[in-house]
Amino acid sequence: xxxxxxxxxxxxxxxxxxxxxxxxxxxxxxxxxxxxxxxxxxxxxxxxxxxxxxxxxxxxxxxxxxxxxxxxxxxxxxxxxxxxxxxxxxxxxxxxxxxxxxxxxxxxxxxxxxxxxxxxxxxxxxxxxxxxxxxxxxxxxxxxxxxxxxxxxxxxxxxxxxxxxxxxxxxxxxxxxxxxxxxxxxxxxxxxxxxxxxxxxxxxxxxxxxxxxxxxxxxxxxxxxxxxxxxxxxxxxxxxxxxxxxxxxxxxxxxxxxxxxxxxxxxxxxxxxxxxxxxxxxxxxxxxxxxxxxxxxxxxxxxxxxxxxxxxxxxxxxxxxxxxxxxxxxx
Ligand code: GLN
Numbered sequence: 001x002x003x004x005x006x007x008x009x010x011x012x013x014x015x016x017x018x019x020x021x022x023x024x025x026x027x028x029x030x031x032x033x034x035x036x037x038x039x040x041x042x043x044x045x046x047x048x049x050x051x052x053x054x055x056x057x058x059x060x061x062x063x064x065x066x067x068x069x070x071x072x073x074x075x076x077x078x079x080x081x082x083x084x085x086x087x088x089x090x091x092x093x094x095x096x097x098x099x100x101x102x103x104x105x106x107x108x109x110x111x112x113x114x115x116x117x118x119x120x121x122x123x124x125x126x127x128x129x130x131x132x133x134x135x136x137x138x139x140x141x142x143x144x145x146x147x148x149x150x151x152x153x154x155x156x157x158x159x160x161x162x163x164x165x166x167x168x169x170x171x172x173x174x175x176x177x178x179x180x181x182x183x184x185x186x187x188x189x190x191x192x193x194x195x196x197x198x199x200x201x202x203x204x205x206x207x208x209x210x211x212x213x214x215x216x217x218x219x220x221x222x223x224x225x226x227x228x229x230x231x232x233x234x235x236x237x238x239x240x241x242x243x244x245x246x247x248x249x250x251x252x253x254x255x256x257x258x259x260x261x262x263x264x265x266x267x268x269x270x271x272x273x274x275x276x277x278x279x280x281x282x283x284x285x286x287x288x289x290x291x292x293x294x295x296x297x298x299x300x301x302x303x304x305x306x307x308x309x310x311x312x313x314x315x316x317x318x319x320x321x322x323x324x325x326x327x328x329x330x331x
Contacts, residue, residue, distance in 0.1 A: 221298025
């Protein structure tokens with residue numbers, strides 16, 4: 001347990017925290033053996049199954065980077081948090097909450113069953129595929145590039161540079177998309193889509209194929225942790241209410257059908273993707289001063305070996321360990 005530090009902003013403490021995280025990453029790297037890289041999108045199978053990395057960016061200026069921090073990967077379902085925020089910014093929160101509910105499904109991210117079985121009036125939340133495709137259909141614009149523009153713009157505002165699309169992952173996802181097409185046709189049939197189905201799906205595949213690094217995720221997490229404000233200059237990038245709802249949904253629905261367990265054992269709003277990335281936002285907390293990052297931080301994790309629910313196996317265990325050691329839970 002890290003204890004007895006009065007001032008966390010010194011180089012010495014930074015080095016000390018770095019050593020802890022390096023040890024934990026080395027330990028949890030072995031846990032990548034308990035998972036498998038996603039194969040249903042063939043291009044994702046090229047990822048290194050042993051990779052594990054983490055970046056923690058604190059509001060106090062401390063950054064800890066450990067493990068495989070340089071590997072780029074695609075956003076996949078992490079994009080659902082971004083497009084939901086963008087759709088709320090473009091169309092208004094109350095409008096978007098009429099299009100999509102805010103209830104966890106307890107089912108796999110690509111489940112179609114609940115839509116018909118429960119005769120839902122709208123998709124249950126924006127973070128499963130049905131809800132995310134519905135949200136994407138509400139983005140303004142007549143082409144997939146038009147629809148994607150405000151998504152790339154928000155990412156650029158947060159990251160300081162415009163992220164690129166990974167054309168190979170996009171093609172691979174588009175060419176292996178029978179499941180998402182089935183979901184799309186169902187949504188079309190029940191009248192949930194606002195745009196042409198093909199354009200909506202093309203946009204959805206593109207948003208999932210945006211390349212990022214865990215430095216990027218940590219930065220986005222830090223902005224969300226700060227209720228949408230850039231801690232560097234105090235600028236509001238995402239309106240507070242939208243950042244708040246996005247974090248609530250990350251906590252209740254962000255880790256697919258493992259969201260309840262993640263909230264219980266880790267207790268941090270987070271969103272995962274099948275490429276192995278996890279975006280986490282740790283808001284400022286009232287805690288014992290001997291804990292680091294009490295004024296909040298953003299965390300990016302990458303570990304493409306996935307567990308049953310489609311989350312990074314080693315990534316979740318590493319986050320759980322750090323959250324326990326440093327008391328990061330929001331509760
Ligand atoms: N692009 C993936 C899909 O639609 C995203 C899913 C995920 O990351 N869980 O299947």
